[in-house]
Amino acid sequence: MNSNNNYRDILQETVTKKYKKRLFVDKLVTILTVVCVVAAIVPLVSILLEVVKNGVSAISFEFITQPQGSIGLGGGGVAPAIQGTIIVVGLASLIAAPIGVVTGIYLSEFAKEGTFPNMVRFFNDVLTGLPSIVIGIVGYVVIVLAMGSFSVLAGSISLSIIMMPIVVRVTEETLKIIPHSLREAGYSLGISKAKITLFIVLPSAKNGILTGIVIAISRIAGETAPLIMTILGTSLFFTGITGPVDALPLRIWRLASQPYESAHAFGWGSALILILMILALSIGLRFLAQRRSLFK
Amino acid sequence: MFSFLVFGAAVYTLLMVGLVAYSVVKGSIDIFSYEGIGFVIQTNWNPVEGRESFGALPYIVGTLISSAIAMAIGVPISLAIAVFISEIAPPRIGTPLSFITELLAAVPSIIYGLWALFVFRFWVRDLIEKPLYDAFHGYLPFFAKTPFGLDIFTAGIVLAIMIIPIVSSICREVMRVVPNSQREAAYSLGATRWETVRVAVFPYVKSGLVGATMLGLGRAVGETILVTMVIGNVIGPGAIPTSLFSQGQTLSSLIANEFNEASSDLHLSALIALGMILLILTMAINIVARLLVKKKVKVSSGAKSE
Amino acid sequence: MHNYSNSHNVKYQLAIEEPLEHKEAVVESIDKYKVSIQNVNGWFGTKRAIKDINLNVKERTVTAFIGPSGCGKTTLVRCLNRMHEMTPGARAEGRVIVDGVNIYDKSIDPVIIRRRIGMVFQKPNPFPTMSIFENVAAGLKLNGINNKTIIREIVEESLRNAALWDEVKNQLEQPGMSLSGGQQQRLCIARALALQPEVLLMDEPTSSLDPFGSSKIEELVRSLKDNVTIIIVTHNMQQAARVSDFTAFMYLGDLIEYGSTNQIFMKPEKELTERYISGKFG
Numbered sequence: 001m002n003s004n005n006n007y008r009d010i011l012q013e014t015v016t017k018k019y020k021k022r023l024f025v026d027k028l029v030t031i032l033t034v035v036c037v038v039a040a041i042v043p044l045v046s047i048l049l050e051v052v053k054n055g056v057s058a059i060s061f062e063f064i065t066q067p068q069g070s071i072g073l074g075g076g077g078v079a080p081a082i083q084g085t086i087i088v089v090g091l092a093s094l095i096a097a098p099i100g101v102v103t104g105i106y107l108s109e110f111a112k113e114g115t116f117p118n119m120v121r122f123f124n125d126v127l128t129g130l131p132s133i134v135i136g137i138v139g140y141v142v143i144v145l146a147m148g149s150f151s152v153l154a155g156s157i158s159l160s161i162i163m164m165p166i167v168v169r170v171t172e173e174t175l176k177i178i179p180h181s182l183r184e185a186g187y188s189l190g191i192s193k194a195k196i197t198l199f200i201v202l203p204s205a206k207n208g209i210l211t212g213i214v215i216a217i218s219r220i221a222g223e224t225a226p227l228i229m230t231i232l233g234t235s236l237f238f239t240g241i242t243g244p245v246d247a248l249p250l251r252i253w254r255l256a257s258q259p260y261e262s263a264h265a266f267g268w269g270s271a272l273i274l275i276l277m278i279l280a281l282s283i284g285l286r287f288l289a290q291r292r293s294l295f296k
Numbered sequence: 297m298f299s300f301l302v303f304g305a306a307v308y309t310l311l312m313v314g315l316v317a318y319s320v321v322k323g324s325i326d327i328f329s330y331e332g333i334g335f336v337i338q339t340n341w342n343p344v345e346g347r348e349s350f351g352a353l354p355y356i357v358g359t360l361i362s363s364a365i366a367m368a369i370g371v372p373i374s375l376a377i378a379v380f381i382s383e384i385a386p387p388r389i390g391t392p393l394s395f396i397t398e399l400l401a402a403v404p405s406i407i408y409g410l411w412a413l414f415v416f417r418f419w420v421r422d423l424i425e426k427p428l429y430d431a432f433h434g435y436l437p438f439f440a441k442t443p444f445g446l447d448i449f450t451a452g453i454v455l456a457i458m459i460i461p462i463v464s465s466i467c468r469e470v471m472r473v474v475p476n477s478q479r480e481a482a483y484s485l486g487a488t489r490w491e492t493v494r495v496a497v498f499p500y501v502k503s504g505l506v507g508a509t510m511l512g513l514g515r516a517v518g519e520t521i522l523v524t525m526v527i528g529n530v531i532g533p534g535a536i537p538t539s540l541f542s543q544g545q546t547l548s549s550l551i552a553n554e555f556n557e558a559s560s561d562l563h564l565s566a567l568i569a570l571g572m573i574l575l576i577l578t579m580a581i582n583i584v585a586r587l588l589v590k591k592k593v594k595v596s597s598g599a600k601s602e
Numbered sequence: 603m604h605n606y607s608n609s610h611n612v613k614y615q616l617a618i619e620e621p622l623e624h625k626e627a628v629v630e631s632i633d634k635y636k637v638s639i640q641n642v643n644g645w646f647g648t649k650r651a652i653k654d655i656n657l658n659v660k661e662r663t664v665t666a667f668i669g670p671s672g673c674g675k676t677t678l679v680r681c682l683n684r685m686h687e688m689t690p691g692a693r694a695e696g697r698v699i700v701d702g703v704n705i706y707d708k709s710i711d712p713v714i715i716r717r718r719i720g721m722v723f724q725k726p727n728p729f730p731t732m733s734i735f736e737n738v739a740a741g742l743k744l745n746g747i748n749n750k751t752i753i754r755e756i757v758e759e760s761l762r763n764a765a766l767w768d769e770v771k772n773q774l775e776q777p778g779m780s781l782s783g784g785q786q787q788r789l790c791i792a793r794a795l796a797l798q799p800e801v802l803l804m805d806e807p808t809s810s811l812d813p814f815g816s817s818k819i820e821e822l823v824r825s826l827k828d829n830v831t832i833i834i835v836t837h838n839m840q841q842a843a844r845v846s847d848f849t850a851f852m853y854l855g856d857l858i859e860y861g862s863t864n865q866i867f868m869k870p871e872k873e874l875t876e877r878y879i880s881g882k883f884g
Binding site for chain 3: 477478480481483484485486487488491496499500502
Binding site: 007008010011014015017018019022023 | 711713714717742745746747752755756759797798
């Protein structure tokens with residue numbers, strides 16, 4: 001065994017020499033990370049403040065219920081856009097949510113492994129990453145061109161393509177967490193897989209899935225790009241699902257591009273309404289979920 | 297019956313992907329038969345009847361540069377935030393903080409655009425661009441143009457803010473998987489907290505961090521409405537940026553700008569072709585990203601079970 | 603951590619600049635012990651895991667901490683290099699005097715302590731992205747050594763001292779994880795030894811190893827004690843009897859009995875000790 005007093009001294013010397021610097025670097029890194037956290041929070045706060053600050057003054061009863069008046073003169077409101085958003089997003093959710101949940105159920109309960117399910121998962125992932133403008137192009141080529149007009153249908157289907165993969169993923173992940181013992185209990189009682197899924201597994205996963213659906217809806221409610229080439233965005237109220245319609249994100253974009261102050265003010269107002277609607281959706285869901293669990 | 301329904305829904309996913317591919321290809325056939333593959337590297341953008349000429353290059357460059365700026369700014373910040381929440385902050389600060397970063401993701405991009413157009417661009421112009429211009433415009437080509445806030449630089453910065461939630465949350469997720477025994481090993485050797493992160497955490501999750509970065513890149517590349525509001529909207533050869541403060545145009549922003557006013561079928565086809573290029577780019581990035589992140593999480597959970 | 607008043611009224615310099623060896627302070631009756639544990643208490647939140655432990659460890663000895671699961675032996679050992687407080691909600695109070703310096707004194711940075719008091723963990727934890735060489739050198743590089751020759755020398759010596767050199771000398775560039783469990787543990791020991799610690803804490807180092815690997819580690823412990831003071835936690839009584847000079851028996855957070863290994867195992871003074879030794883409870 002070697003005596004290592006020599007190495008000990010070298011080490012001690014180096015350590016004491018470098019200690020101050022190492023401590024300094026450690027403190028510096030801590031400060032830097034805090035700075036970055038602040039750097040992320042500042043824009044968030046600023047955005048919320050500006051939307052509220054600039055949007056509140058534009059909102060009035062007229063704003064919410066009337067269509068737009070003459071450009072440049074102000075007056076009127078964005079009611080068609082509010083209505084349009086509700087209709088287009090609502091329809092899209094009606095398409096995407098059931099299909100998404102059912103696909104999620106397929107992946108989680110009926111086909112966990114295998115080439116086909118893995119392919120579905122893979123392509124589902126691919127779909128989540130697609131730029132929404134490309135989805136808009138799909139809506140245009142497949143529906144607008146085929147039907148000959150811009151329409152609610154084209155917009156809703158496009159939005160549903162964006163929403164569905166999100167719902168699929170959330171559903172599969174939520175179901176994965178449900179303990180297997182629940183299903184086993186059902187099997188041991190001789191219940192069919194379909195019934196087990198519908199009446200035992202799904203109710204337990206309800207909250208998680210609903211939350212996921214709401215997140216997905218919030219996401220598409222704010223989408224602008226796919227709407228540009230599918231619903232066109234008119235200043236009229238809803239005329240039928242095969243006709244064009246307006247929507248808040250689209251309206252905001254158009255208003256922001258105009259040179260008039262009044263248009264900009266309308267834009268902020270619409271932004272505030274959009275955020276409030278999304279917020280109401282999330283809070284509404286949370287409230288519903290609480291009430292349900294109270295009953296249990 | 298039930299299982300048929302369920303299976304059918306899965307088929308729907310594949311159908312959708314097929315539909316996407318089909319639409320994009322069908323829409324761009326015209327322009328590619330007109331200009332051939334050269335479309336991708338040409339720089340003109342002339343929709344005038346009789347003298348049509350379209351080229352995608354300036355917008356490919358615009359997409360790449362604005363995304364590069366977004367990465368350069370956003371990734372280090374996201375990583376720092378992930379390190380703070382995961383390694384430094386106690387849980388009662390960390391949990392609300394991660395919730396707040398998620399809120400950033402919930403803001404629709406149109407509202408980012410609104411804010412960037414009417415508020416943020418002035419901050420960027422006055423606090424960053426003007427000083428940089430005054431100091432360096434003689435020597436560095438980066439800062440050559442007179443800045444007025446609506447340019448690829450501003451677009452890049454706001455894109456950076458937009459990718460922070462996704463990049464930092466995935467970084468956090470992969471860092472969480474690092475077993476504590478690794479950190480303890482580093483501490484027991486007399487490491488400071490930062491040194492522990494550097495030696496025991498980062499190397500362990502390297503590929504996961506790269507994957508997170510690429511997911512952020514995919515997001516930045518695909519962003520449309522925000523970019524179109526602040527990037528300045530130029531077309532043709534002049535759209536190739538020569539400095540950080542140049543106006544520019546990305547694949548997605550041009551499509552958004554011109555789609556509704558496309559003057560001819562060829563023009564429309566050119567726009568859809570831009571969409572196809574964008575699609576291929578995004579798909580490649582996202583596929584690589586998912587593979588990297590999946591590998592990291594799998595390997596770690598495999599190692600843990602030893 | 604309280605600022606205990608020094609009843610001996612001795613001035614001691616706890617400036618970081620001073621190497622521990624050149625202490626001007628001499629604390630009465632402590633200096634013949636390497637590690638003196640005084641009134642140490644450890645908590646996890648509000649639950650007190652170890653109560654009023656007083657124990658003195660002589661230099662260049664092997665001391666074993668034994669006791670049934672949950673008795674606090676691991677907690678105590680982790681208090682000796684200030685790792686205990688890293689667990690969220692955990693804290694420790696008391697004094698632990700190593701070479702005349704109270705490592706819990708407010709002016710001492712745990713980072714410095716941990717280099718001088720090394721630790722080996724229950725499950726081997728080599729850094730998976732590093733080679734065998736890099737693993738052993740990791741501590742050196744962290745602490746600022748970058749002279750390549752010195753690093754190579756220390757790595758070789760540490761691997762020899764850990765009885766691993768002959769097995770790996772031709773594959774130093776191989777990943778650390780490519781070794782067997784027992785070898786990995788010896789790698790971790792080499793990694794700790796590279797920092798020339800004066801005290802080595804071993805927390806159940808053989809509990810995840812097979813008997814062959816375990817016996818190699820035990821041999822190692824006996825050979826290391828000439829240079830390092832060793833404290834080893836073990837739930838295997840026979841192991842304690844085989845490797846240690848002194849043994850401390852703990853139960854439910856209290857130190858029940860402490861004495862030479864011979865005495866504890868042949869003539870335990872407390873009934874509880876006797877019952878544990880004869881296997882009357884786990």
